[in-house]
Every structure is written in structure tokens, then in C-alpha cells.
Amino acid sequence: MTVRSVALALTDDVPIFEVAIPCEVFGRARLDLADPWPYDFTVCAAEPGRTTIGAGFVAGTVHGLEELATAHTVIVPACADVHDAQPPGLVAAVRAAHEAGARVVSLCSGAFVLAAAGLLNGRRATVHWLYADLLARRFPEVDVDPGVLYVDDGDVLTSAGTAAGLDLCLHLVRRDLGAGFANLLARRLVVPPHRSGGQAQYVETPLAERVDESLAPLLQWAVEHLDQPLTIADLARRQHVTPRTLIRRFHAATGTSPLRWLLAQRVRRARELLESTGEPLSRIAGLTGLGTEANLRHHFTRAVGVAPAHYRRTFSDRSPTSTRA
Structure with a gap:
């Protein structure tokens, strides 16, 4: 198994949270997941x-910034x-480091360092x-997507x-080692295994103050029957209850409508199938209740930001053979 070098670039007074993220994801060897540790x-x-x-x-360091040029991945907090x-x-x-071939990553306002280095000129960044x-304003050559x-x-x-x-660091793990390994690591960190990069930085609809637990069995049933053409009337x-009552309770419990929730679950299931199986897109469309391959492409691309075939090539399961559950 290839061991990839990751270098974290520190200067005085950088925020501690963004420093801790790569240390936790890449720097803490979890040998029960992979031995040797892949980073x-x-x-x-x-x-x-x-x-x-x-x-x-205070962080103790023994390496100077010149060592960045020898790393596979450089992270700027x-x-x-x-x-x-x-x-x-x-x-x-x-x-x-970038000129030497490193993959360069910024977390939060670390993007200002990358922009000052000219690495974001003509690129989309966040x-x-x-x-x-x-x-x-400071770097008009950069296509900033907030x-x-x-x-x-x-x-x-670049990350928001x-x-x-943390989402971006787990995305890097998925790129390097596959969805299976990244999902195991995310579970260990007790975070969602994957939030698409195209997801909004914040949700305008506030979370419900109290979830209606009576809906839990219904939500579980719906997830288990995504291959069926479920409607609000079916639910x-x-x-x-009446459809009107369901809509009201559903919004209070999930912050969204039943049909939007169902679509999100169908796309989530499609992601899982693309990552872990070789099923053709037409079959995945049927298994997720999205109907046709064209419908799958439309909804998946709109939700995730890339087409299903591209997603499969990027995130197909390439877990190390030494990985253990």
C-alpha cells in the first residue's frame, strides 16, 4: 500500500481548530483501520x-517550510x-511545493495564502x-464561490x-483510498461520511426545535422502499394521517417537505451504489426510485455537482486490502 506524505504548514497565531483537523484525520495513526497507516x-x-x-x-515543530516541497499533499490552515x-x-x-508537484489544500481563510501564491488565479475557489x-476584491483573478x-x-x-x-480532508481520503476507508474513518470521527462539496455552507431553513419521534418508523420504512414510486398520499x-397533517409534521421533524426529503434519500442511496457496486446506471435508477437513467443523471448532478459516471470514477471503492472493520 502506498504511503502518502502530508505536510501541515504552520505560522504563529493560526486558529487551533483548522490545525487540529488535519492532525486528527491524517496524523493520528489508527492501525486497527489500516496497518501500516497510509499517511x-x-x-x-x-x-x-x-x-x-x-x-x-504551543506546537512543537522540527521541520521548516522548505520541507513542504517534498510532500505529496500540503495543507494550509x-x-x-x-x-x-x-x-x-x-x-x-x-x-x-506546488511547482514541485504537491497537491495544495487550504482550510477556511488559508485560501488567502494560496491566492497570494498565485495558485488560485483563473480557478474556482471557496x-x-x-x-x-x-x-x-483582493484577488480579482480568483473565481470565488461563497x-x-x-x-x-x-x-x-479549498474549503469553506x-x-x-473536515469535509474536505475526508474528501481527500476518499480520493486517495476510496469510499470504504473514508466511511470507516468518518464513523470513527463520528461525522457524516460524505457531504458533497457543492452543498451550501449554511441552511436557510432552521432546524426543528423538537423532532416528532412518531415519524421515525415512517422514515425508516421509506428508506427501505426507495425503489418504489412513493407519494405523499402513500406516506x-x-x-x-391526512396529507396536510403529514406535510406539517414532516416539515417540523426534518425542516423540509416529504418529496424533497425522499429525493435527498434517493440521491444518497445512488451515491452508495455508485461507490460500492458496478451496477449500470439504469439499474441504479430503478433501485433508487429515480426511474430512468436520464432522471438519475439530472437529479444526481443537480444535488452532488457532478454526473454519476464522474462520481463513480472518483469515488469508487479502492479501500486498502489491510483495512479492517
Whole structure:
């Protein structure tokens, strides 16, 4: 199994959360999942020794930023201050790493470092929505998309704020090692196994204050019967309520309508089948209740941001043979 090198670039006063994410995903060897651990994780700093990070924590580092150029993947966490010019040594080291062939990743406002290095020119990128306008004004060559969780542009990837950095790191694991391994790791971290990069940074519909637990059996039944052409009337009959009452209770419990919820479950199931099986698209369309291959392509592409065939090529299960459940 190939061991991939991941280098985290630190400077003083970077936020601790974005530093912790790659340390937890790549730097903590979980040998019960894979032995040997598939990542060789290194922390690099402008001044090796003791680097002060957010909330007064101190990180011990032995590698300088020049080591970034030898890594397969370079991760730049959120920067200390988006309003200041980024450290020239860091900017130069990130640029040199990319020129040497590294995959360069930014978490949250780390995008300002990548932009200063010229890596985002002519590319689509994202950042925390709070800083999107500033990034676009300061670097007009960058196509800033503030409405997504992360952007994968091949050798340069950017994420939105805070928790979206975890989504992007798990996305990298999926790219490297397949959906099976990434799902096991996500389960260990107690987070959703996959949130599409095209998902909005925030949901306008507020979450319900109290979930109607009486709907739980219905939701489970619906998930088990996604291959059937379910309607609101079907769901209402099974719940022994009127369609109007079902819609009201459903929205209170899930924050959305029954049909939108069903569509999201169908797309989720399609993702699972694309990742873990070789079933043709026409068969997957039937198994998920999306009907036709054309209908599958339409709804899947709209929800996930890529066509089913592209998704399968990217996220087909390539779990290491040493992986254990």
C-alpha cells in the first residue's frame, strides 16, 4: 500500500481548530483501520521549535517550510489575520511545493495564502462566507464561490469555514483510498461520511426545535422502499394521517417537505451504489426510485455537482486490502 506524505504548514497565531483537523484525520495513526497507516504526517513551521497557535497553545515543530516541497499533499490552515499580508516565507514555500508537484489544500481563510501564491488565479475557489467578498476584491483573478463547502480543482483544493475543513480532508481520503476507508474513518470521527462539496455552507431553513419521534418508523420504512414510486398520499396512509397533517409534521421533524426529503434519500442511496457496486446506471435508477437513467443523471448532478459516471470514477471503492472493520 502506498504511503502518502502530508505536510501541515504552520505560522504563529493560526486558529487551533483548522490545525487540529488535519492532525486528527491524517496524523493520528489508527492501525486497527489500516496497518501500516497510509499517511506520513509532518508539521512544518517558519521557525522550527515552538510555534504559538490559537488560544495560547504551543506546537512543537522540527521541520521548516522548505520541507513542504517534498510532500505529496500540503495543507494550509486558516491564516492568522485575513487583513494582513500573508507571511512571504509561507507564500513562497507553498508556491514552491506546488511547482514541485504537491497537491495544495487550504482550510477556511488559508485560501488567502494560496491566492497570494498565485495558485488560485483563473480557478474556482471557496473560503468562509464571511471573507468571500474580501478575497474576491483582493484577488480579482480568483473565481470565488461563497456558497459551497469545498472546491476540488484537482491539484488545488479549498474549503469553506471551520467544519467544512473536515469535509474536505475526508474528501481527500476518499480520493486517495476510496469510499470504504473514508466511511470507516468518518464513523470513527463520528461525522457524516460524505457531504458533497457543492452543498451550501449554511441552511436557510432552521432546524426543528423538537423532532416528532412518531415519524421515525415512517422514515425508516421509506428508506427501505426507495425503489418504489412513493407519494405523499402513500406516506400519509402509512402514517394514518391526512396529507396536510403529514406535510406539517414532516416539515417540523426534518425542516423540509416529504418529496424533497425522499429525493435527498434517493440521491444518497445512488451515491452508495455508485461507490460500492458496478451496477449500470439504469439499474441504479430503478433501485433508487429515480426511474430512468436520464432522471438519475439530472437529479444526481443537480444535488452532488457532478454526473454519476464522474462520481463513480472518483469515488469508487479502492479501500486498502489491510483495512479492517
